[in-house]
Amino acid sequence: EAGVVQSPRYKIIEKKQPVAFWCNPISGHNTLYWYRQNLGQGPELLIRYENEEAVDDSQLPKDRFSAERLKGVDSTLKIQPAELGDSAVYLCASSFRTSGAYNEQFFGPGTRLTVL
Amino acid sequence: AQSVTQLGSHVSVSEGALVLLRCNYSSSVPPYLFWYVQYPNQGLQLLLKYTSAATLVKGINGFEAEFKKSETSFHLTKPSAHMSDAAEYFCAVTNQAGTALIFGKGTTLSVSS
Numbered sequence: 001e002a003g004v005v006q007s008p009r010y011k012i013i014e015k016k017q018p019v020a021f022w023c024n025p026i027s028g029h030n031t032l033y034w035y036r037q038n039l040g041q042g043p044e045l046l047i048r049y050e051n052e053e054a055v056d057d058s059q060l061p062k063d064r065f066s067a068e069r070l071k072g073v074d075s076t077l078k079i080q081p082a083e084l085g086d087s088a089v090y091l092c093a094s095s096f097r098t099s100g101a102y103n104e105q106f107f108g109p110g111t112r113l114t115v116l
Numbered sequence: 117a118q119s120v121t122q123l124g125s126h127v128s129v130s131e132g133a134l135v136l137l138r139c140n141y142s143s144s145v146p147p148y149l150f151w152y153v154q155y156p157n158q159g160l161q162l163l164l165k166y167t168s169a170a171t172l173v174k175g176i177n178g179f180e181a182e183f184k185k186s187e188t189s190f191h192l193t194k195p196s197a198h199m200s201d202a203a204e205y206f207c208a209v210t211n212q213a214g215t216a217l218i219f220g221k222g223t224t225l226s227v228s229s
Binding site for chain 2: 004009033040041042043044045048055056091093097102104105107108109110112
Protein backbone atom coordinates (compact mmCIF):
# COMPACT_ATOMS: atom_id res chain seq x y z
CA GLU A 1 0.00 0.00 0.00
CA ALA A 2 1.40 3.39 -0.96
CA GLY A 3 2.01 5.83 1.84
CA VAL A 4 1.36 9.54 1.96
CA VAL A 5 2.98 11.21 -1.03
CA GLN A 6 4.25 14.77 -0.97
CA SER A 7 5.86 16.92 -3.61
CA PRO A 8 8.16 18.60 -4.07
CA ARG A 9 10.55 17.23 -1.49
CA TYR A 10 12.64 20.38 -1.49
CA LYS A 11 11.92 23.94 -2.55
CA ILE A 12 14.10 27.03 -2.48
CA ILE A 13 12.53 30.38 -3.25
CA GLU A 14 13.18 34.07 -2.81
CA LYS A 15 11.13 35.92 -0.22
CA LYS A 16 7.89 37.42 -1.49
CA GLN A 17 7.54 34.63 -4.06
CA PRO A 18 4.58 32.22 -3.97
CA VAL A 19 5.00 28.51 -3.31
CA ALA A 20 2.71 25.50 -3.27
CA PHE A 21 2.98 22.04 -1.76
CA TRP A 22 0.99 19.02 -2.79
CA CYS A 23 -0.11 16.01 -0.78
CA ASN A 24 -1.79 12.77 -1.78
CA PRO A 25 -3.02 10.85 1.27
CA ILE A 26 -3.32 7.11 1.71
CA SER A 27 -6.20 5.79 -0.37
CA GLY A 28 -9.44 5.78 1.59
CA HIS A 29 -8.26 8.12 4.33
CA ASN A 30 -10.89 10.77 4.93
CA THR A 31 -8.86 13.03 7.22
CA LEU A 32 -5.87 15.03 6.07
CA TYR A 33 -3.53 17.18 8.13
CA TRP A 34 -0.89 19.77 7.32
CA TYR A 35 1.80 20.35 9.93
CA ARG A 36 4.72 22.76 9.96
CA GLN A 37 7.97 21.70 11.58
CA ASN A 38 10.44 24.48 12.33
CA LEU A 39 14.09 23.63 12.76
CA GLY A 40 14.70 21.96 16.11
CA GLN A 41 10.99 21.80 16.94
CA GLY A 42 8.19 19.30 16.80
CA PRO A 43 5.49 19.53 14.14
CA GLU A 44 2.61 21.94 14.73
CA LEU A 45 -0.81 21.55 13.18
CA LEU A 46 -1.74 24.10 10.54
CA ILE A 47 -5.01 22.72 9.24
CA ARG A 48 -7.12 19.58 9.37
CA TYR A 49 -9.59 18.40 6.74
CA GLU A 50 -12.36 15.89 7.08
CA ASN A 51 -13.19 14.96 3.53
CA GLU A 52 -13.22 18.30 1.67
CA GLU A 53 -14.12 20.43 4.70
CA ALA A 54 -11.49 22.32 6.69
CA VAL A 55 -12.66 21.55 10.21
CA ASP A 56 -9.73 23.09 12.09
CA ASP A 57 -7.74 25.93 10.55
CA SER A 58 -7.27 27.95 13.71
CA GLN A 59 -3.45 27.80 13.46
CA LEU A 60 -3.25 28.64 9.77
CA PRO A 61 -1.89 32.18 9.14
CA LYS A 62 -4.67 33.16 6.81
CA ASP A 63 -3.10 36.39 5.61
CA ARG A 64 -0.60 34.47 3.51
CA PHE A 65 -1.44 30.78 3.77
CA SER A 66 -4.26 28.98 2.01
CA ALA A 67 -5.16 25.36 1.52
CA GLU A 68 -7.65 23.33 -0.41
CA ARG A 69 -8.74 19.74 -0.64
CA LEU A 70 -10.95 19.53 -3.67
CA LYS A 71 -12.94 16.30 -3.98
CA GLY A 72 -11.74 15.25 -0.56
CA VAL A 73 -8.63 13.47 -1.79
CA ASP A 74 -5.37 15.29 -2.47
CA SER A 75 -4.58 18.67 -1.04
CA THR A 76 -2.54 21.76 -1.82
CA LEU A 77 -1.03 24.18 0.69
CA LYS A 78 0.00 27.58 -0.64
CA ILE A 79 2.02 30.47 0.74
CA GLN A 80 1.81 33.85 -0.93
CA PRO A 81 3.97 35.77 -0.42
CA ALA A 82 6.60 33.72 1.38
CA GLU A 83 8.62 35.27 4.21
CA LEU A 84 11.98 34.27 5.64
CA GLY A 85 10.28 32.83 8.72
CA ASP A 86 8.33 30.37 6.59
CA SER A 87 11.44 28.25 6.11
CA ALA A 88 10.47 24.90 7.61
CA VAL A 89 9.45 21.36 6.75
CA TYR A 90 5.79 21.04 5.81
CA LEU A 91 4.40 17.63 6.69
CA CYS A 92 1.21 16.08 5.44
CA ALA A 93 -0.51 13.28 7.31
CA SER A 94 -3.68 11.29 6.81
CA SER A 95 -5.94 9.00 8.82
CA PHE A 96 -9.24 7.22 8.53
CA ARG A 97 -11.33 8.93 11.12
CA THR A 98 -14.19 7.14 12.79
CA SER A 99 -16.17 8.28 15.80
CA GLY A 100 -14.74 7.43 19.18
CA ALA A 101 -11.12 6.52 19.68
CA TYR A 102 -8.17 8.33 18.16
CA ASN A 103 -7.23 7.19 14.68
CA GLU A 104 -3.57 6.76 13.80
CA GLN A 105 -2.02 9.39 11.57
CA PHE A 106 0.40 8.39 8.83
CA PHE A 107 2.95 10.97 7.78
CA GLY A 108 4.49 11.79 4.45
CA PRO A 109 8.20 12.60 3.99
CA GLY A 110 7.58 16.33 4.04
CA THR A 111 8.58 19.29 1.87
CA ARG A 112 11.58 21.24 3.07
CA LEU A 113 11.10 24.92 2.20
CA THR A 114 13.97 27.38 2.24
CA VAL A 115 13.14 31.05 1.79
CA LEU A 116 16.12 33.25 0.87
CA ALA B 117 -4.54 22.27 27.75
CA GLN B 118 -2.55 19.38 26.44
CA SER B 119 1.23 19.66 26.27
CA VAL B 120 4.32 17.53 26.14
CA THR B 121 7.77 18.20 27.55
CA GLN B 122 10.77 16.21 26.41
CA LEU B 123 13.64 16.44 28.84
CA GLY B 124 16.97 16.68 27.08
CA SER B 125 17.24 17.87 23.53
CA HIS B 126 20.20 15.58 22.90
CA VAL B 127 21.02 12.16 24.34
CA SER B 128 24.23 10.28 23.55
CA VAL B 129 24.77 6.59 24.29
CA SER B 130 27.23 3.92 23.33
CA GLU B 131 26.20 1.01 21.17
CA GLY B 132 24.75 -1.68 23.41
CA ALA B 133 23.87 0.72 26.21
CA LEU B 134 20.43 1.44 27.59
CA VAL B 135 18.42 4.13 25.81
CA LEU B 136 16.16 6.33 27.95
CA LEU B 137 14.30 9.25 26.42
CA ARG B 138 12.11 11.21 28.78
CA CYS B 139 8.64 12.59 28.16
CA ASN B 140 6.23 14.26 30.56
CA TYR B 141 2.74 15.27 29.55
CA SER B 142 -0.03 17.53 30.71
CA SER B 143 -3.57 16.60 29.84
CA SER B 144 -7.00 17.60 31.08
CA VAL B 145 -8.48 14.34 29.80
CA PRO B 146 -7.18 10.77 29.77
CA PRO B 147 -4.44 11.02 27.21
CA TYR B 148 -3.43 9.04 24.19
CA LEU B 149 0.36 9.18 23.99
CA PHE B 150 2.76 8.40 21.18
CA TRP B 151 6.41 8.15 20.34
CA TYR B 152 7.52 8.87 16.79
CA VAL B 153 10.95 8.54 15.20
CA GLN B 154 12.23 10.74 12.40
CA TYR B 155 15.28 9.84 10.36
CA PRO B 156 17.06 12.57 8.39
CA ASN B 157 14.99 13.88 5.50
CA GLN B 158 12.16 11.50 6.23
CA GLY B 159 8.70 11.78 7.71
CA LEU B 160 7.57 10.61 11.11
CA GLN B 161 7.24 6.91 11.83
CA LEU B 162 5.15 5.65 14.72
CA LEU B 163 7.18 3.69 17.27
CA LEU B 164 4.44 2.95 19.76
CA LYS B 165 1.25 4.32 21.28
CA TYR B 166 -0.62 4.25 24.56
CA THR B 167 -4.40 4.25 24.26
CA SER B 168 -5.50 3.42 27.83
CA ALA B 169 -4.96 -0.32 27.65
CA ALA B 170 -1.75 -1.83 29.07
CA THR B 171 0.52 0.70 30.75
CA LEU B 172 3.64 -0.95 29.37
CA VAL B 173 3.59 -0.55 25.62
CA LYS B 174 5.89 -2.40 23.26
CA GLY B 175 6.72 -0.92 19.90
CA ILE B 176 8.84 -1.56 16.88
CA ASN B 177 12.61 -1.98 16.80
CA GLY B 178 12.76 -3.16 20.43
CA PHE B 179 11.47 0.07 21.98
CA GLU B 180 8.97 0.20 24.79
CA ALA B 181 7.40 2.87 26.97
CA GLU B 182 5.61 2.87 30.29
CA PHE B 183 2.66 5.10 31.07
CA LYS B 184 2.86 6.37 34.65
CA LYS B 185 -0.16 8.43 35.53
CA SER B 186 1.16 9.40 38.98
CA GLU B 187 4.28 10.87 37.39
CA THR B 188 2.54 12.09 34.19
CA SER B 189 5.35 10.41 32.29
CA PHE B 190 5.73 8.26 29.21
CA HIS B 191 9.45 7.57 28.92
CA LEU B 192 10.84 5.60 26.00
CA THR B 193 13.40 2.87 26.59
CA LYS B 194 15.42 0.31 24.70
CA PRO B 195 17.69 -2.15 26.52
CA SER B 196 20.51 -2.09 23.97
CA ALA B 197 21.16 0.73 21.53
CA HIS B 198 22.07 0.06 17.94
CA MET B 199 23.78 2.44 15.55
CA SER B 200 20.63 2.48 13.42
CA ASP B 201 18.68 3.99 16.34
CA ALA B 202 20.37 7.34 15.81
CA ALA B 203 17.53 9.69 14.90
CA GLU B 204 15.16 12.35 16.24
CA TYR B 205 12.46 11.13 18.61
CA PHE B 206 9.22 12.94 19.30
CA CYS B 207 6.72 12.37 22.07
CA ALA B 208 3.15 13.44 21.32
CA VAL B 209 -0.24 13.65 22.99
CA THR B 210 -3.64 13.99 21.38
CA ASN B 211 -5.38 17.33 21.75
CA GLN B 212 -8.42 17.53 23.98
CA ALA B 213 -10.79 16.68 21.17
CA GLY B 214 -8.66 13.74 20.09
CA THR B 215 -8.44 15.14 16.58
CA ALA B 216 -4.78 16.13 16.27
CA LEU B 217 -1.38 15.59 17.81
CA ILE B 218 0.62 17.94 19.99
CA PHE B 219 4.31 17.23 19.78
CA GLY B 220 7.24 17.83 22.06
CA LYS B 221 10.35 19.58 20.76
CA GLY B 222 12.12 16.31 20.12
CA THR B 223 15.22 14.54 21.39
CA THR B 224 18.15 13.74 19.15
CA LEU B 225 19.63 10.34 19.93
CA SER B 226 23.27 9.77 19.01
CA VAL B 227 24.80 6.32 19.20
CA SER B 228 28.55 5.86 19.21
CA SER B 229 30.52 2.70 18.56
